[in-house]
Amino acid sequence: MRQRERGWENRLADNETSEAGSLSPSRRPELRLPGRCSNCPLRNLTVYDTSRAEDAAAVEALRRRCATFAARRIICYEGDAPSELYQVFDGWAFRYKVTRDGRRQILSFVLPGDLIDLPLLNADRTTHAVKALTAISVCVFSRAELVDFIYGDDRRARRAGAAFAAQSAATDEQLLDLGQRSAFERIARLLSHLAAQLRRRGLAETGGCRLPLTQMHIADATGLTAVHVGRTLREMRKSDLLSLAQGWLTITDPKRLEAI
Amino acid sequence: MRQRERGWENRLADNETSEAGSLSPSRRPELRLPGRCSNCPLRNLTVYDTSRAEDAAAVEALRRRCATFAARRIICYEGDAPSELYQVFDGWAFRYKVTRDGRRQILSFVLPGDLIDLPLLNADRTTHAVKALTAISVCVFSRAELVDFIYGDDRRARRAGAAFAAQSAATDEQLLDLGQRSAFERIARLLSHLAAQLRRRGLAETGGCRLPLTQMHIADATGLTAVHVGRTLREMRKSDLLSLAQGWLTITDPKRLEAI
């Protein structure tokens, strides 16, 4: 049975403030902070639709404040019943679960525009922990108020439902990946999926995109070990499929990648 | 790369009518059909709450008809946009996805009381196929009507949301299982989880419960091969943990099982 010693990452306390690893200060992009909802670049990517001016105003009135979290900060633990909800504006986080003997599974990465822990709209306890991957900035809402806002109007409730359906489709894909696909396929699909997400949010450049994942994160997301992820990534680089180094992902052969 | 020849099961046409495998007619329970919603034994287990008489009447008015499907009948394919929704009354089904080269992942088993494909409340295409495992009986609703009914009242919409949250928690657990746990653990947890579900629905007896799964189904649900499932099941039997034979599951040592 695999049993992994708790890494340093798991020992971090709530007030950990160190920065993300491998980027030199010059290459580390600075954290952007949320502004007005009405011209938010993410406004048509969220659970609530703020493309109409009155809705944008309503959401902005609902927003309690903005906040930031340092990289590696644990945002919530499994079983918490937070009274506030966070919506990511900039930076990355991830949702994960841990077994009793310390093995970690990353369930999904949370990107700008995503509500951290969507099911909290309909349950009062989280079923997984969340951690900031990079420094992140978020908009903060009262859970009760946001829930009432969304369920106060059936158009909004349906849109939230659509977000649920989308997330459910994504996790179904993940189950297929974890259950049936090889290491090579899993990693290829994870990176390809993340690149697509970033493109949709306008966070990718033509030469590739910033991907602040360590091999350990990829390993925990795909159910592999970091060592094996490293080897597979080398294979991919050698066969000119893609390359991932220094937090930068370049997809060399998008066609072949899609075919996997 | 594993590549599995399409088994006979995948070749079945829509109108397949043969019965489920290994039970002799005497042991095969007969299929029960739905009656009045007001005294439905499943009434507090569904997406809509019919414990109040008026709600029960509303749902019953909404129900178009009852229907049955033969075992092994494919109920819908990935990508379908059905105009009707089914709620299982008796029997088992399962949701699954298939890769291009024929590997199958069972996403979940659908038990009495479950709406087949919950996300269809919020999306118009399915992202997975569904197949009857045994013969099943269902209540049939118009999708549009049921959606309007649920979103027409925010209490009902919230309850449907809670169903979403519950399913999301379940699939998160599954991701942890598939990504991080050994074959032994996965099988133990799957069977233990199914037994708990059946107990909650009053479908378990003290000596165990009926489990109409072949080793192939368990394999596809856990991401293993049927051969390896067989070996692991033998180990479990030998160590007096549980036994599964002839469609009957007996949990010999519930305590030790929970500890896994």
Place this chain on the structure above:
DNA sequence: CGACACCTTGATAGTGCTCAATCGGCGTGG
């Protein structure tokens, strides 16, 4: 400069897969 995180590489081991054969049960058709 040292500590630490992260990546890389090598050697070795093990879990679970593949291929193949056998056997019993059930359904079908002569």
Place this chain on the structure above:
DNA sequence: CCACGCCGATTGAGCACTATCAAGGTGTCG
């Protein structure tokens, strides 16, 4: 009524994929 076909379970032998263990290298930060 019996033969045959087919599915599902079981077992064995061999191997592939991935994990484990260990060591060394690089870059960043204090």
